[in-house]
Amino acid sequence: MGAKLAAYFVKAEQLGGVLGKVRLSGLTRMTTTQALNVDDTPELVALFEKSLDALRSDSRGAGPAAAAPSSSRAPAMGQASADAATLRRHIGVYLDLMTQRALLQGDLRETARRVDEAASQALDVERVSVWLLDDARTRIESIDLFERAGHKHSSGVQLSQADFPAYFAALATERTIAAHDAHTDPRTQAFSKGYLTPLGIGALLDVPIWVEGRMIGVVCHEHVGRARTWNADEEQFAYLMSAFVALTAERVARR
Amino acid sequence: MGAKLAAYFVKAEQLGGVLGKVRLSGLTRMTTTQALNVDDTPELVALFEKSLDALRSDSRGAGPAAAAPSSSRAPAMGQASADAATLRRHIGVYLDLMTQRALLQGDLRETARRVDEAASQALDVERVSVWLLDDARTRIESIDLFERAGHKHSSGVQLSQADFPAYFAALATERTIAAHDAHTDPRTQAFSKGYLTPLGIGALLDVPIWVEGRMIGVVCHEHVGRARTWNADEEQFAYLMSAFVALTAERVARR
Structure with a gap:
């Protein structure tokens, strides 16, 4: 039950760390625990896929402008770097x-x-x-x-x-x-x-x-x-x- | 106004970092801002002095047993050390x-x-x-x-x-x-x-x-x-x- 949905959280974390998971949870209105405990219905899988797409476009940058070369512009989900x-x-x-x-x-x-x-x-x-x-x-x-x-x-x-x-x-x-x-x-x-x-x-x-x-x-x-x-x-x-x-x-x- | 009281927060931080300030705030029921905005009455100064004493005994250890040599025992307010x-x-x-x-x-x-x-x-x-x-x-x-x-x-x-x-x-x-x-x-x-x-x-x-x-x-x-x-x-x-x-x-x- 919910294995497919839960797997989306792993993908979200790979894309954007904890904030990636947080964002997926926000978009789907579902926590990891809830995702594990419901059935992988086609509707829910579609919702999660669509939400993950939104995260993917985040990590490519915020929009078309991100494609333009700019040394000052980093991916929307930046690297952790504080000491x-x-x-x-x-x-x-x-x-x-x-x-x-x-x-x-x-x-x-x-x-x-x-x-x-x-x-x-x-x-x-x-x-x-x-x-x-x-x-x-x-x-x-x-x-x-x-x-x-x-x-x-x-x-x-x-x-x-x-x-x-x-x-x-x-x-x-x-x-x-x-x-x-x-x-x-x-x-x-x-x-x-x-x-x-x-x-x-x-x-x-x-x-x-x-x-x-x-x-x-x-x-x-x-x-x-x-x-x-x-x-x-x-x-x-x-x-x-x-x-x-x-x-x-x-x-x-x-x- | 409140300069003496506010100075106690500086001392508390020196003793125990943020948790030292937190503890002083808890013991006196007063935040740094409040301490700055009230008068340094003798009663309040006495309360802060007494509360700081409690913190001082924390940082010496939790009680009489701390005086006994023990390599496994650190001060109650330990050093920050996580990476x-x-x-x-x-x-x-x-x-x-x-x-x-x-x-x-x-x-x-x-x-x-x-x-x-x-x-x-x-x-x-x-x-x-x-x-x-x-x-x-x-x-x-x-x-x-x-x-x-x-x-x-x-x-x-x-x-x-x-x-x-x-x-x-x-x-x-x-x-x-x-x-x-x-x-x-x-x-x-x-x-x-x-x-x-x-x-x-x-x-x-x-x-x-x-x-x-x-x-x-x-x-x-x-x-x-x-x-x-x-x-x-x-x-x-x-x-x-x-x-x-x-x-x-x-x-x-x-x-």
């Missing part, structure tokens, strides 16, 4: 947030402020922000943006789906948007002239926030400078930040 | 649990099963179990024990405070009980004859589960074999497992 000290810092920063969750998790805005500061430090990124999707699902609005240079918090910027359809499509379907060169990445190039260039941003690492099967917002890491290749360890850390915001959102929603 | 691959595995295992939280977190027993298997693999430990404190706070009962050799789950063992007062006192006051030599550690030596010896257990790494200021149980890692020195990275991972169980317990309690 032990960096990984230890990642764990420490997350653990710090977790131990303070009772104080933070009643308050989404305060959670965003803490996550933004923590992620800016841990990933050495100039700007980190948390955005929430509105009820009509056509617009995101920043509830906190942290700028490291001036240790400054702000909020209230809005971006609409009508202006950035490719980005909104990516938010709804991808686990992480690692735009190593944000000016050329098909998901983020629409931001180039009006947003990235004036702010000097070269790379984006954005992780949608998922709560019970719905995307409710996004955590954005904006690297000021040239293109930057995000590695798999940085993607995993960014994913942990998004999951932490999700924990607060889940708690607030249950009140 | 990058091990830390990456720790993060991956935790991330795997987090992505499945919607499926797990309605069910404390299922959460315990998954945590036990995950921790057994990640820390290379033969037996991992989750125990809950009863309402009278005089007894703990295992809701799941995973034994790796036979891939076997069981539950229902009870231990009472009357029989193991030193262990219960440690559960209520310490962040992690890293008993490198469980037969001689003052907190766990009472288990020696009746529990550790028959099961061949040499070392214990136990992390109390805290939910909103109350200790509600414990995650136990039991190493079968001789004494084993747990390092700070292993303690942090074990702490993450306890925090994950706490998330489920918090969710179940809110229903």
Whole structure:
């Protein structure tokens, strides 16, 4: 029972490590254990095959632009490359947030402020922000943006789906948007002239926030400078930040 | 404002790294941010000084027995020593649990099963179990024990405070009980004859589960074999497992 389905998780891990499995689980709405315990129906096998195809195109790059030669562009699922000290810092920063969750998790805005500061430090990124999707699902609005240079918090910027359809499509379907060169990445190039260039941003690492099967917002890491290749360890850390915001959102929603 | 109090966190970190800060936060019920934003009243300074004393005695060892020469015994707050691959595995295992939280977190027993298997693999430990404190706070009962050799789950063992007062006192006051030599550690030596010896257990790494200021149980890692020195990275991972169980317990309690 479920041997075929379970085998897809092995393939997903080969393609993209733990995040590959995570993404397959997200796309199929099924864990490895569940996959093992249901029958390999043709419908489910087709779903898993289609989902794995989506992962395969991830690992070839984010779209047609990836085919163009560019030394600054790495595969969407980058190689793990942080050293032990960096990984230890990642764990420490997350653990710090977790131990303070009772104080933070009643308050989404305060959670965003803490996550933004923590992620800016841990990933050495100039700007980190948390955005929430509105009820009509056509617009995101920043509830906190942290700028490291001036240790400054702000909020209230809005971006609409009508202006950035490719980005909104990516938010709804991808686990992480690692735009190593944000000016050329098909998901983020629409931001180039009006947003990235004036702010000097070269790379984006954005992780949608998922709560019970719905995307409710996004955590954005904006690297000021040239293109930057995000590695798999940085993607995993960014994913942990998004999951932490999700924990607060889940708690607030249950009140 | 709060400069004296905040300085205690720096001292705590010097003593025990992130877990040192975590423990000071637990003992004082105050985060670094809160400490910075309140006045340095004599009462608070006294509380922080007393709490730091508790940490100092941690880092000297768990009690009088630590003074005795023993090559198998390391300081209670061990040195970080895992390599990058091990830390990456720790993060991956935790991330795997987090992505499945919607499926797990309605069910404390299922959460315990998954945590036990995950921790057994990640820390290379033969037996991992989750125990809950009863309402009278005089007894703990295992809701799941995973034994790796036979891939076997069981539950229902009870231990009472009357029989193991030193262990219960440690559960209520310490962040992690890293008993490198469980037969001689003052907190766990009472288990020696009746529990550790028959099961061949040499070392214990136990992390109390805290939910909103109350200790509600414990995650136990039991190493079968001789004494084993747990390092700070292993303690942090074990702490993450306890925090994950706490998330489920918090969710179940809110229903």
